Every structure is written in C-alpha cells, then in structure tokens.
Amino acid sequence: MQRRQILKALGLSAFASSLSGASSQASSTAASGWQNWSKSLPASKAPVESPQTTADLIRLIQTTQGAVRPVGSGHSWTPLVPADGDGKIVRLDAFNGVRSVDKSTQTAWLGAGARLKDLSPALAEQGLAFRNLGDIDVQSLAGATSTATHGTGQNLPCLAAEIKGLKLITAAGEEMEFSASSNADLLPAAQVALGTLGVLTEIQMQLVPRHKLHRRVQFLPYAQVLEEAPSLWQKHRNFEFFYIPFSGTAMVITHDETEAPASPRASDESDDGVMQLKALRDYLGWFPFLRKRLLGAAIANAPEENIIGESWQLLASARNVHFNEMEYHLPPDVALDVLQEVRHWIERERADVFFPFECRMTAGDSAWLSPFNAGPRISVAVHTHAPDAYDFLFSKIEPIFQRAGGRPHWGKLNSLTGAQARALYPKFDDFARLRQQLDPEHRFLNPYLRELFGVSA
Numbered sequence: 001m002q003r004r005q006i007l008k009a010l011g012l013s014a015f016a017s018s019l020s021g022a023s024s025q026a027s028s029t030a031a032s033g034w035q036n037w038s039k040s041l042p043a044s045k046a047p048v049e050s051p052q053t054t055a056d057l058i059r060l061i062q063t064t065q066g067a068v069r070p071v072g073s074g075h076s077w078t079p080l081v082p083a084d085g086d087g088k089i090v091r092l093d094a095f096n097g098v099r100s101v102d103k104s105t106q107t108a109w110l111g112a113g114a115r116l117k118d119l120s121p122a123l124a125e126q127g128l129a130f131r132n133l134g135d136i137d138v139q140s141l142a143g144a145t146s147t148a149t150h151g152t153g154q155n156l157p158c159l160a161a162e163i164k165g166l167k168l169i170t171a172a173g174e175e176m177e178f179s180a181s182s183n184a185d186l187l188p189a190a191q192v193a194l195g196t197l198g199v200l201t202e203i204q205m206q207l208v209p210r211h212k213l214h215r216r217v218q219f220l221p222y223a224q225v226l227e228e229a230p231s232l233w234q235k236h237r238n239f240e241f242f243y244i245p246f247s248g249t250a251m252v253i254t255h256d257e258t259e260a261p262a263s264p265r266a267s268d269e270s271d272d273g274v275m276q277l278k279a280l281r282d283y284l285g286w287f288p289f290l291r292k293r294l295l296g297a298a299i300a301n302a303p304e305e306n307i308i309g310e311s312w313q314l315l316a317s318a319r320n321v322h323f324n325e326m327e328y329h330l331p332p333d334v335a336l337d338v339l340q341e342v343r344h345w346i347e348r349e350r351a352d353v354f355f356p357f358e359c360r361m362t363a364g365d366s367a368w369l370s371p372f373n374a375g376p377r378i379s380v381a382v383h384t385h386a387p388d389a390y391d392f393l394f395s396k397i398e399p400i401f402q403r404a405g406g407r408p409h410w411g412k413l414n415s416l417t418g419a420q421a422r423a424l425y426p427k428f429d430d431f432a433r434l435r436q437q438l439d440p441e442h443r444f445l446n447p448y449l450r451e452l453f454g455v456s457a
C-alpha cells in the first residue's frame with residue numbers, strides 16, 4: 001500500500017502532501033567535493049583520482065605527496081576516506097568484475113572496486129552467490145569487507161571472513177598477495193584493514209551455490225519477539241528484527257533456503273514506511289498516546305511479505321531516505337538487555353526519533369580487527385533522519401553500548417579511541433605493528449586513522 005493511501009486510511013490526508021518535500025530534502029546533493037552517502041562528513045578538498053590499471057595506481061601512490069585514501073561507494077559515516085593536506089582519494093571503479101572462478105572450491109577472484117550489486121548477478125551466471133549480504137548491496141567489495149560489513153544469521157559470518165585471498169598495492173608501490181600460498185599467517189590481518197595496509201585491487205571470496213530464499217516479513221508484539229529471539233536465530237537461516245519506536249511492535253524478517261518456485265516481489269516500499277513514521281513523529285511526537293494508537297493502526301494495515309526469490313534479490317533493499325547510524329556489536333548474553341535500555345531511554349527522552357532500531361546476529365571469525373573476532377555478536381543499531389540532530393547517539397547511547405563491552409561497526413558513527421580499540425581487540429597491537437611495517441611513512445593514514453593508531457602528525 002502506498003504511504004499516501006495509508007495516511008488517508010488513517011484520516012491523515014493533510015500529512016500525505018508533506019512527505020514528498022521531506023524526501024527531496026533528504027536526498028539533496030552536496031555543493032562540491034567528495035562526501036559520504038549521508039553527508040555527515042564535510043566536503044573533502046582532496047581530488048578524487050580513478051586509476052584505470054595497476055600501473056596507474058602504483059604511479060599514483062608513488063607520486064602523491066600527502067595521504068592516499070581509497071574509497072568504495074562512500075557509504076561509511078566514520079571519517080575513513082577523507083585525505084588531508086596534499087592527499088588524494090583513490091576510487092577503484094575500474095578494478096571490477098569477476099576475474100576468475102574455481103567451481104571446485106566455489107571461490108572466485110573479484111575486482112576489489114566492484115559493487116556487490118553488480119557481482120551478484122555475474123556470480124549467479126556461474127551458479128554461485130555470496131553466502132550472506134547486509135541491508136544494501138551498493139557497497140564496493142573492498143569497502144564492505146574493509147569495515148567488516150555484515151548481514152544477519154547465527155551461523156553466517158561477515159563478508160570479510162569469506163576472504164580467501166587478496167592482492168593490494170603497498171605504500172612502496174609493490175603488489176603483495178595474502179592467501180593460502182602467500183603470507184598465509186597475515187591473511188586474517190588483511191581481511192579487515194580500513195584501507196590502511198594498502199589499496200586492494202583483487203579479492204578472492206568463498207562463495208556458496210546459487211540459492212533461493214523464502215522471505216517472510218511480519219509485525220509482532222515486541223515483548224514476544226524479545227522472548228523468542230534466541231530460538232528464532234536458531235531456527236532461521238537469517239533472522240533480524242526492527243523495533244518501531246513508540247509502538248510496542250517489531251518488524252520481524254526471516255529468510256530460509258527453499259527449492260520452491262520464485263514468486264513476484266512487490267516494489268520496495270521500505271522507505272515509504274519510514275516516511276510514514278516520520279509523519280507521525282512530526283505531527284504527534286508530543287502526544288505519545290495518540291502516536292502509539294495511530295502507529296498501531298498503521299502497522300495493522302502494513303503489508304506483510306511472504307515471497308520466494310534469488311538470495312541476492314531478497315537480502316538487500318534500497319535505502320533512499322538518508323540517515324545517520326550508530327551500530328555496536330555486543331556480547332550475545334547482554335545484547336537484548338542493552339536494546340531494552342536503549343529503547344527505554346529513547347522513548348523517555350527523544351520523541352523526535354522515528355527510525356526503527358535494528359537487531360541482527362553475526363557468527364564469529366578470526367580476522368584481527370573484525371568486531372566478530374573470537375565469537376558471535378548481536379548488533380544493535382540506532383538511526384536518525386539525516387537532517388536531524390544525532391549528538392545524543394554519542395552522549396547517551398554510545399556509553400550504554402560501551403559499558404556492555406560492545407565493539408562499534410568500523411564504518412558507522414562511533415568515537416572509539418586507539419586506547420579503547422586496543423582493549424577491545426586482542427590483536428590490535430599486532431595489526432598496528434604490521435601497518436607500521438608496510439607503511440612506515442604513514443602514507444595511508446588521515447587524521448582520524450592517525451589518532452586510532454597513535455601516530456602523531
């Protein structure tokens with residue numbers, strides 16, 4: 001159902017006309033310079049260069065005076081990409097496509113700058129697929145793996161954990177491979193490296209046979225979802241939920257493998273749903289009882305999904321309404337209590353929040369800087385509409401996550417210092433030593449990364 005129809009059904013026709021204005025404001029473009037997707041970072045003055053060949057890339061690294069910072073699709077909120085001084089941002093769009101496939105091991109060498117959304121159909125032609133994907137698939141392969149991008153599933157690791165080999169160009173302009181046959185012991189260091197060991201050109205991924213999934217989206221009482229969450233993670237290949245603030249209701253999404261024939265999917269209206277929540281926030285934020293009643297009515301009318309399709313076509317969705325996000329990966333035994341604490345604080349103090357909170361689970365891995373290093377984690381994410389203030393995420397929400405032993409998503413809002421990272425990651429110092437060895441002049445560091453690795457300007 002279209003958002004205007006839902007609002008009209010609720011007797012809120014007056015609000016429907018306000019929605020298109022809100023959408024266009026959220027997607028306005030920056031005046032100049034590179035900026036991240038949500039435009040939370042100031043426009044960068046550094047030029048963006050797009051080498052076409054490995055020789056071009058080596059020349060660029062050798063001749064740039066300041067920092068060289070690789071960029072993928074710019075979907076991170078943390079200031080990982082901006083290059084200061086005489087630095088350059090380097091875009092690897094020309095390093096794309098499926099380079100080679102080994103069907104016997106279900107692995108493929110892929111261009112590091114390729115977008116996940118372009119790789120999935122190309123891999124499907126080879127009878128292969130990524131084991132899992134996050135909420136979107138517009139990221140580059142290198143960008144997604146470098147920050148440990150994840151989806152959800154008790155037995156499904158983050159994308160970086162699927163890396164079997166990679167090739168990068170070091171600060172000295174040399175090609176280096178990390179794989180079972182070269183520098184094997186250092187592969188777990190290079191899997192999640194924030195673009196600080198070198199510029200990735202190719203990545204070998206472990207894949208799985210192409211498969212279909214049965215996707216189910218339901219709205220259930222939040223208390224019931226909290227109670228059943230551990231068993232739902234066990235029961236379903238992929239299980240996640242979004243708590244809709246001020247509603248007492250959660251949207252539950254499950255995916256399970258199936259051989260049944262594919263069914264058509266209605267057009268993706270997830271953004272419409274978010275904008276309905278915004279309209280209720282805008283007009284009824286200070287009338288919590290009425291807001292909850294109308295939310296209940298809107299949710300009762302919301303379409304539930306029950307469809308079958310190719311894994312890569314169902315796992316990721318479009319996100320056209322821009323937002324800012326903080327996500328921490330928490331020890332599983334405390335994560336749901338943390339979510340409750342966050343919910344209570346926001347519903348008590350922040351009537352302006354309307355984006356649902358997301359809760360997912362990811363299997364453990366051995367990458368040195370993976371937040372899932374040494375065991376599974378449950379992730380809790382809080383979002384705010386891009387035009388809205390989000391300082392409370394740092395002052396009020398992040399301390400709750402940190403007290404519980406959470407590790408932040410490397411690409412999402414956080415204020416983690418080098419000292420805190422060292423305490424959270426047993427191999428942090430080993431990684432810092434390797435980084436120093438490969439990049440002794442700190443050519444791949446910007447101010448944010450210098451602070452993280454304790455390097456003075």
Ligand SMILES: Cc1cc2nc3c(=O)[nH]c(=O)nc-3n(C[C@H](O)[C@H](O)[C@H](O)COP(=O)(O)OP(=O)(O)OC[C@H]3O[C@@H](n4cnc5c(N)ncnc54)[C@H](O)[C@@H]3O)c2cc1C
Binds near residue numbers: 075200
């Ligand atoms: C709308 C939205 C939805 C999202 N959903 C999810 C989700 O479901 N799950 C999740 O975990 N995250 C999610 N994210 C976060 C996102 O996946 C990560 O921030 C990811 O790093 C973005 O990939 P990118 O290609 O845009 O990389 P960028 O943000 O451009 O770069 C990220 C890092 O990768 C490095 N890098 C990029 N290319 C190279 C290269 N060739 N060589 C070496 N280093 C490189 C950069 O230097 C930087 O350190 C989401 C973000 C947005 C905006």
